Amino acid sequence: MAGIRNIGILAHVDTGKTTLTEAMLYRAGAIRTLGRVDDGTTHTDTLAIERQRGITVKSAAAALTWQDTRIQLIDTPGHVDFTAEVERALWALDAVVLLVSAVEGVQAHTQLLFDAIRARKMPALLFLNKADRSTADVEAAAEGIRRELSPAAFLLPRDALEADGKAPVPPALYEALAEADDAVMERYLLDEPMDMAEALPRLREAVAAGTVYPILWGSALRGEGIEVLLTAMVGLLPPPSAPGQGLSGIVFGVEEDRQLGRAAHVRLFDGALAPRDTVDFRGAPAKVTVLRSLTEGKRQDLPALKAGEVGAVYGLPGCRVGDILGPASRLPLSMHPGDIATPLLLVQADPDVPENLPRLREALEELTAADPLLDVRWSSFTRTLQVQIMGAIQLEVLASLLQERYGLKASFGEPAVIYRETVAQEAFGFCAYTWPKPCWALLRFQLTPLPRGSGVRYECRVPPSHMLPRYQKQVEQTIPLALRQGRLGWPVTDLRVTLVDGQDHKFHTHPLDFVVATPWALHDGLTHAGSVLLEPMIEATVTLPMECGSRLMALCLASRGEAESPVTRGDVQTYRCRLPVATTLDLPIRLAALSGGRATLATRFAGYEACPLELGRTAPRRSVDPLDTSRYILAARSALDGGIFGEDW
Numbered sequence: 001m002a003g004i005r006n007i008g009i010l011a012h013v014d015t016g017k018t019t020l021t022e023a024m025l026y027r028a029g030a031i032r033t034l035g036r037v038d039d040g041t042t043h044t045d046t047l048a049i050e051r052q053r054g055i056t057v058k059s060a061a062a063a064l065t066w067q068d069t070r071i072q073l074i075d076t077p078g079h080v081d082f083t084a085e086v087e088r089a090l091w092a093l094d095a096v097v098l099l100v101s102a103v104e105g106v107q108a109h110t111q112l113l114f115d116a117i118r119a120r121k122m123p124a125l126l127f128l129n130k131a132d133r134s135t136a137d138v139e140a141a142a143e144g145i146r147r148e149l150s151p152a153a154f155l156l157p158r159d160a161l162e163a164d165g166k167a168p169v170p171p172a173l174y175e176a177l178a179e180a181d182d183a184v185m186e187r188y189l190l191d192e193p194m195d196m197a198e199a200l201p202r203l204r205e206a207v208a209a210g211t212v213y214p215i216l217w218g219s220a221l222r223g224e225g226i227e228v229l230l231t232a233m234v235g236l237l238p239p240p241s242a243p244g245q246g247l248s249g250i251v252f253g254v255e256e257d258r259q260l261g262r263a264a265h266v267r268l269f270d271g272a273l274a275p276r277d278t279v280d281f282r283g284a285p286a287k288v289t290v291l292r293s294l295t296e297g298k299r300q301d302l303p304a305l306k307a308g309e310v311g312a313v314y315g316l317p318g319c320r321v322g323d324i325l326g327p328a329s330r331l332p333l334s335m336h337p338g339d340i341a342t343p344l345l346l347v348q349a350d351p352d353v354p355e356n357l358p359r360l361r362e363a364l365e366e367l368t369a370a371d372p373l374l375d376v377r378w379s380s381f382t383r384t385l386q387v388q389i390m391g392a393i394q395l396e397v398l399a400s401l402l403q404e405r406y407g408l409k410a411s412f413g414e415p416a417v418i419y420r421e422t423v424a425q426e427a428f429g430f431c432a433y434t435w436p437k438p439c440w441a442l443l444r445f446q447l448t449p450l451p452r453g454s455g456v457r458y459e460c461r462v463p464p465s466h467m468l469p470r471y472q473k474q475v476e477q478t479i480p481l482a483l484r485q486g487r488l489g490w491p492v493t494d495l496r497v498t499l500v501d502g503q504d505h506k507f508h509t510h511p512l513d514f515v516v517a518t519p520w521a522l523h524d525g526l527t528h529a530g531s532v533l534l535e536p537m538i539e540a541t542v543t544l545p546m547e548c549g550s551r552l553m554a555l556c557l558a559s560r561g562e563a564e565s566p567v568t569r570g571d572v573q574t575y576r577c578r579l580p581v582a583t584t585l586d587l588p589i590r591l592a593a594l595s596g597g598r599a600t601l602a603t604r605f606a607g608y609e610a611c612p613l614e615l616g617r618t619a620p621r622r623s624v625d626p627l628d629t630s631r632y633i634l635a636a637r638s639a640l641d642g643g644i645f646g647e648d649w
Contacts, residue, residue, distance in 0.1 A: 004239055004308050005071045006267070008089050010117075011099035012109040012602070013078035016129040018042050018056055020099060020220035021075040027226045028064035028071075044075045047397075048404055057082050057397050059089040059253065061294035061310065066230045072294075072310055080109055080603065081391035084341035084373045088321055090116065091252040092267035092310050095123040095237040097229070102128040102136035102217060105144040108541035108602030114149045121210040123237050126153060127229055128217035138217045145215060152179060156214035158228050161235050165197030177202050180211040200235075208238040240269070240308030247271035247279065248326035251319055254370040255312075256405070260290055262369070263312040264319040266305065269332065273305040273313065279325060281316050289315035320369045342605045343373050343388035344536045344581050345415040347395065350385070352409040361385055363406040367398070379622035388418065417582045419616055420534040420608055421486045422494040423449050429525020433517040436633075440505035441517035443475070446498040447525045452534075453607055456483060456492070460499045467502040474514040475499060482519035482626070487531045489619030493608075494534075497522070516636045519626040527627065535611035536581045542591060543574045544599035551594040552577075559583040560615070578606055582616065 009017045022042050025031045035042035040051030044060035056077045063072050074093065076086045090096075096117055100110055117124050126149075128141050138155070145153045154176040169177075178188035181202055187194060206212040216232060218225015253265030266273075273279070277288045291302040292312040305311045316323070324331065351360045361378055364387060368374045377386040389395060395412050402408045426448050433441040450457065458479055460472055479497055486492040504514075542552060549566060552575055556563045561579035579587070591599040624635040 003069050005069060005233060005237055006074070006092060006094045006240060006308070006310060007071060007233055007237060008074045008076055008086075008093040008096045009099065010076055010086060010096050010113050011078050011129075012101070012104075012107040012113075013055065013080070015078060015099045015101050015110075016220045017078055017099055018044060018075055020097075020127070020129060020226075021062060021073055023220045023223050023226050024071075024073065024230060025062055025064050027223065028066050028230065030062070030064040048400060053396075055079055055393075057085070057393075059085050063293070063295045063298075067234045069234045071230075071233060078109070079391075079393060081389075081394040082397075083112075083390065084371060086113065087116070087341045088252045090120065090122070091250050092265075093122065094240050094308075095125075095233075097125050097127055097233065099127050099129050100141060100145060102131040102138050102141045103133050104600075105141045106148040107600075108539070108604055111148065112604045118150070118210065123207050123210055124213055125207075125229070125232055125236065126213055126215045127225075128215060129220050131217045132219035132222050132224060142215050142217075145213075150213055152176060152211060153213040153215055156216055156232070158216075158225070160196065161200070161228070161231050165195060167196050169194045169196060169199045173199060173203065176212045177206060180206040180209075204236055204238070207236045242270045242307035243330070245270055245330060246326060247273075248330040249273075250325070250331060251316075251321055251323040252310075254319060254321055256366065257314070260314045262316075262319055263292070263314050264316045264323070265294060265310065266313045266325065267310045268305050268307055268325075270307045270330065271326070272307065274303065279316075281325065282318075282323065286316050288313060318369075321372055341373060341390065342536075343375070343390050344418055344538075344605065345389050345391070346386055346418050347389055347415050348384055348386050348413040350411050350413070352411070356408060357383075357385065359406070360402070360408055360410055363402055363408055367401065377622065381623050382620070384622075389415065415585065416617075417536065417585075419488070419490045419536070419611070419619070420493050421488045421490045421531050422492060422534060423447050423526065424530035424532050425449065427525050427529035428500075429521045429523070429528065431517050431521035431524060433513055433520065433633075434508075438508050439510050439513045439516075440503075440508035441471075441513035442501070442503040443499065443514070443517050443521040444501035445521050445525050446496075446500050447522075447529050448496040448498070449529075450494045450496055452494055452609070454494045456480070456494075457496045458498075459496065462499050462502040467504050471504050471509070471514045472499070472502070474512070475502070475518050478515050478518040479522065482522045485619070485621060485623075487523065487526050488533055488613075489621060490533070492526065512640050515640065516633065519636075520629070520632065523626040533611045533613050533616045534608040535616055537606040537609055538579055538581055538584065538603045539606040540577045540579055540584070540587065540601060540603045541574065542577060542599055542601055543572055544591070544595045546571050546573050548595045548599065549573050549575070552591075552599075555590060555594065580609075580611070 009021055011017045018037055021044055022035050026034045044062055059074050059076045061074050074089050076089045100106060128138055130136055131138050142155050154172040157170050174188060178185040216229050248270040249266045249268040251264045251266055255263050257263050273288055275288055275291055278285050291305050293300045293302055294310055294312055302311055351357050364376045368376045373388060375388045399410055402410050429445045431443050433439055458476055483492040553563060556577050559579050560583055561577050563575045563577040566573035566575045588601055591601055624632045626632045
């Protein structure tokens, strides 16, 4: 394993990730010519829209060899609209290089990415890019990193990894190690000398544990500091580990191949795969047909995929991002769901001609296999097709992909905010589904409000003697479906659902009666509990000239938001504002107007808050209301007979 590194390149948009990837590939001899983002000639931006716009919209893999170590790089998008791509890439990585501009310093999206890295305890190096600019200040940018990201970050001297073993440890490195290691702290306080031969093993351990963050610097565009960075990636970032407990892996990407079918981009944590191997996939046997490398432009067949490696696996039918090979309990911490990507907008998708609606639906559902957060919603009840998005640029990418890959022209409606709802108070919901016979399902739920961000929790208190376990399982599986639309039409969250009573009948209960009864009983409870509308909030970091501050405060007030006291540096001020998404869809335009185009903006999702109904909106039902009992029973039975219950519910 010592010869492998899986490393992601992460950064705020326009910080130079793709240029850095290109520079590392070139310096290591993996490519013969340097591509340029502005010219659309980089080796990892392969989509037409990436080359046209000069931004990365999907993660791309590239490989190089440095000091006899194979480094698998994953270049990730920097724009906030494609944060989901970054989150999925983290599943495949052992470590990351986080870029920070030596000119702009830490930006809001940088903070978001670092929080995700720290939460997963991922080893990381920080690289101050654009250090060649006349306005760059490496020391100031490093101080900003220590202040805003972590005090455990420190500038690593360029010769630290190449110095003679007897050379003394640089003071900044000694101090950082002392903070991470009690034994070193004791020596540090006693002012005992330490040489590099002693320090480097401790530094590797501290980096691997995610307790220190070395900062390097250079210029990706000019190729400065690239060799030092590559050496640090090999010398300080850890190789993958394999616990030896059997097959374990995760699908972190999906792509379509016209000849071979759908490919699953798999990170294998343990075990091995080879062509013709049969694996347990989604509870059924699946036969691996082909294995290929992921390197852009150099896809090669592989004889095997081993623990610690990433590759394209063919032969896993219907694979989707997030599918797991082996038990979920074997996944590392970094694989578990994160929260850095949350779609806040919903748009309706329409084909150029009505006859193409089925094809458009099929194409979008296929794209959802690669990006589950699109969460395509088709309602046969209203004949509408909707998708969730992060922002307007994502719509451009979707339209481009539909045209390029499927030959479909699609238009999208105006984005609408995705609200949520919860219950106002504790209440009970009941249903007695005993007609028209044969049927029998009695249910009683207790609904209890939970704090914001809790999600939906379920508990069952019904003994098997009252209700068979298979029916209890049906109820549990149907609850998420039933709560996709509450009484206000939005997904229901932040509540505990407790099944306190239930009853089946030895002769009259049909196998799917509890699937029909669950939404009915839940919505009865939602009606008694009352509904609270929840609106999404963003945290906006705005930097603008000092004379524009009062105008920004007025904008916040008019938008039902609030702002913290500004941080002043020179003649500019930085504000952190908390604002409703609904009132700030055009925030970039308004900021440009009030600042004469001199404001910079970065945003991040900041949770949901209660919102008066008159200031928000409800959503139309995509199916028959479960409390319109007669119509609901007929519609649900009909859907179950067709095997499609749940499409609209």
